[in-house]
Amino acid sequence: MEQRQRAIIAGVNLNNQEDFKNSMEELFNLAEACDIEVVGEITQNLNRVNKSHYLGNGKILEAATSLDEMDVDMVIFNDELSPSQIRNIEAALGCKVIDRTVLILDIFSQRAKTKEAQLQVEIARLQYMLPRLIGLGESLGRQRGGAGFINRGSGETKLELDRRKIEDRIAKLHKELETLVVQRQSQRKKRKETEVPVVALVGYTNAGKSTIMNAMIDSYNLSTDKQVFEKDMLFATLETSVRSIKLPDSKSFLLTDTVGFISKLPHQLVKAFRSTLEEVSEADMLIHVVDYSNPNYKQHIEVTRETLKELGADNIPTIYAYNKVDLVDSEILRDEEDCVYISAKNKTGIDRLVDEICKKAFKEYINCEMLIPYDKGDVLSYLNDNANINSTEYNSDGTLISLECKEADYKKYKQFVI
Structure with missing residues (x-):
């Protein structure tokens, strides 16, 4: 050895x-x-x-x-x-x-x-x-x-x-990376077109971002092969993972797991990982994950805020998820705005976190009633999958539904609104 x-x-x-x-x-x-x-x-x-x-x-x-x-x-x-x-x-x-x-x-x-x-x-x-x-x-x-x-x-x-040779190698690598960056941008564009909110997990390295993602995947019955790698170590995650989280009321959002930050993060890495970190700057909302059990957590919050500022992502609506509360002995204050106290490992507080996400991410939802003719089964099927149906009645003209749906879907199917 x-x-x-x-x-x-x-x-x-x-x-x-x-x-x-x-x-x-x-x-x-x-x-x-x-x-x-x-x-x-x-x-x-x-x-x-x-x-x-x-x-x-x-x-x-x-x-x-x-x-x-x-x-x-x-x-x-x-x-x-x-x-x-x-x-x-x-x-x-x-x-x-x-x-x-x-x-x-x-x-x-x-x-x-x-x-x-x-x-x-x-x-x-x-x-x-x-x-x-x-x-x-x-x-x-x-x-x-x-x-x-x-x-x-x-x-x-x-x-x-x-x-x-090093300069030539850097130029060649940049070219290769550019192809992948274009693919990533194309994926982001497609996601934007679906109007599904994008929520990015950010925070200091080893704060528990991947554990939160896996807890959500588990809570909303996604298959286990959708889980991401998690381990109690520095920089366990370098790859950006995106998962669709579908809630029981048919609302869904995309959850992105990103590389963790650290104090004195080398500028070469911030620069090189800019394309990956753009996932953060283009998100609709951030979940700033904090290891609440770490005595230096306030300092970690500042480092993360500074890095987000450098990425131009400091004005995005943010929820603070104070993680690892199971390891904290002192009394936990729970009345701060935009703060949720959780233990991702024990899956406690995940529902509360999702509630906070919903409050911020789904403001553009409309409650209405629609009468869908029987020959428009595809419309009914789409709304059953993508809207929250509160009640359904069948009458001679079609199916009468009371629902909550995205503003985009409301506009798309406005002809059926009564």
Whole structure:
């Protein structure tokens, strides 16, 4: 069995940031997700980051001593390093140096399953590498074989270190991705034409978005093969999944599961995943899923709001779904507007969440009565499937129904309204 790589994590607390401790904890979890064993931590309070070595000279010496004592393979930094910082730190420490961005890129490359996600991750990875070719040369050469960005072997570096080849590769990947983007846009256009509301699940990574989707699929008797992958880990979902949720009163909406956000989400990834994240900006409504059991949940809400703002999706009507309430000991306040408290895992509060979705998504519904002639069975059949029929009577002229239907269907079948 191959031995796990060992690392020290390092971070600068700029001007006493409130969330610094949480950010370092998250870096530890990101390293664990890449199967790297974290054996130590170096932190420093600074007013500004050292331009040449990120940490101050004293801390760099301290790090060098720790490396010798602990038999460490690498140092992982909590911010994105510049090309010159990577070169200088590697020269000073004599070991591999990587940053938070590389960890996130590596997790994405391991988890990407669909062609679109794989293309997006590779574009982001190459864009990160391009300005860092000199600094990455020795680092990549020292790495062991294996999957992912962190573990790429020296056999691949000859191709990767040719700037022109990387630029050509990025252009080729963009072209491939463009074809898939056009397909996605075409699918979205068709969905818009049906006038079925689109509801997107958004939130911090591992907040429980996929669990909510599966709870809804289960609650409304969709087949189990419609369920999406869910797991208690960072970035379990990179693919956008869309499912149609049909309610007992024949109303239906499309539910979209999206990639989770994280603080300091690399701009290369936001850019590369823009086509996927457009599902969010074009939704009619957002469900902002919050892991209520996480002590840093307020900060996670802010990170998600900032990312939504960057995507131009900050003005879409939003319901806050405070998830994992089964893990919370304190008293839960339940009177806030546009907030629902749920446990997706235990399927509690899902009905309340659906009620809130209905209040916001189905405003354009009309109550009326229609008399459908007996020779218009196709119209009656359509309304039975797509409207909420309150009562049905049969008389000599046809079928008299009292119903609630979409405004579009009301206009379409206005000739039958009485």
